[in-house]
Amino acid sequence: MTPPSQPPPSFAISAEPLQPEALKQQLLDGHAGALATFEGWVRNHNEGQAVERLEYSSYPALANKEGQRILAEAFQKFAIDAAIAQHRVGLLEIGGIAVWVGVSAAHRGAAFDACRYIIEEIKGRVPIWKKEYYSDGATDWVNCHQET
């Protein structure tokens, strides 16, 4: 009945396809009762344009640092047992997994809240960029439309 020791925050940028099953196994633990996960997949459209594939790139040194900070914040804010988040970089095809977040906790409320917190913060703060390749041959860096 001793609570397990808290694992270190585990954030990673991966150039290889993400492995949700293997990541989930790392969260299994006799203590936890609830697992909330989030997966982001490459969609076949964005704002009305047909997307053929996506390329994610990152600023690795700062992305890893900021990702670890986000996970550490989640442990501070919510009563959770373990959390893992990974973000893919490189070229992804439609249906590929861009991001995976999993959180285990004794109770489902904390698992959901922490999972959602982590994905929202990753999307808002971690230096990762998305370039979309459209069916008509055009490309676009998402969110970079401002002009000086």
Place this chain on the structure above:
Amino acid sequence: MTPPSQPPPSFAISAEPLQPEALKQQLLDGHAGALATFEGWVRNHNEGQAVERLEYSSYPALANKEGQRILAEAFQKFAIDAAIAQHRVGLLEIGGIAVWVGVSAAHRGAAFDACRYIIEEIKGRVPIWKKEYYSDGATDWVNCHQET
């Protein structure tokens, strides 16, 4: 770019171990960008008592009907593409998966909201019961302590 036809609500009671990976594959779809899942595992303790194993039983005719209603409500309330929920019955060991819910949607907010709605309603409304077997040999039907 045609939205996929909406799949029928898919709720099931299963006497066999749940297969999260296979269920997740059923939710994959070129249209969806976000997948939120919830898994409930058998915990090794409940209210301070060491739990050896659990037995879930259901009232199948009404449990299936109510489960399908909950999924249909989720489709009404949230902009989601697909949803699956399954609940295990029978004897489960520690770490076994008691319930699995997965929701795919174009956007993550709807996926999270619907996933949480479905698990909350299942826990509150679907006629499924849990009997806990403790290390000291005692047993208990969870939530059935009221006396006449």
Place this chain on the structure above:
Amino acid sequence: MPKKLTIQYFALLREQRGLDQETVQSDAATAASLYADLAQEHGFTLPTTALKVALNDDFADWQSPLSDGDTVVFIPPVAGG
């Protein structure tokens, strides 16, 4: 005239009754009065306030009239997930 009713038991009520299902002849007009009769006879510990009731496999009101041939299920507090 007594009605023929099928009663299915689940969870704690199944343990306390010692069987899954029975057919009874009853004069009870409503599910509430049927449960009161059975609780007294078999020593069920759950009050109706903790239970729900289903008639013919759907949730029903405790005051719904019972008809000959109905299947009645008293639903203990659920605990899924």
Place this chain on the structure above:
Amino acid sequence: MPKKLTIQYFALLREQRGLDQETVQSDAATAASLYADLAQEHGFTLPTTALKVALNDDFADWQSPLSDGDTVVFIPPVAGG
């Protein structure tokens, strides 16, 4: 005295600059003025209001003074997930 600064480029800025990294000699006192100089020289389209800046691999203020040997990164709007 001019400072020697390493600048790393990512995403849209990498495309607009045409390289990943460069070392420059600059008199710019702050990251803000360094970006203004580079944007003019290379035609960067993103305004500083849309960017963040990192010094030596951590987020920094645009008005932080630059020191000789610093690594500077201008961070376009992120779009992970």
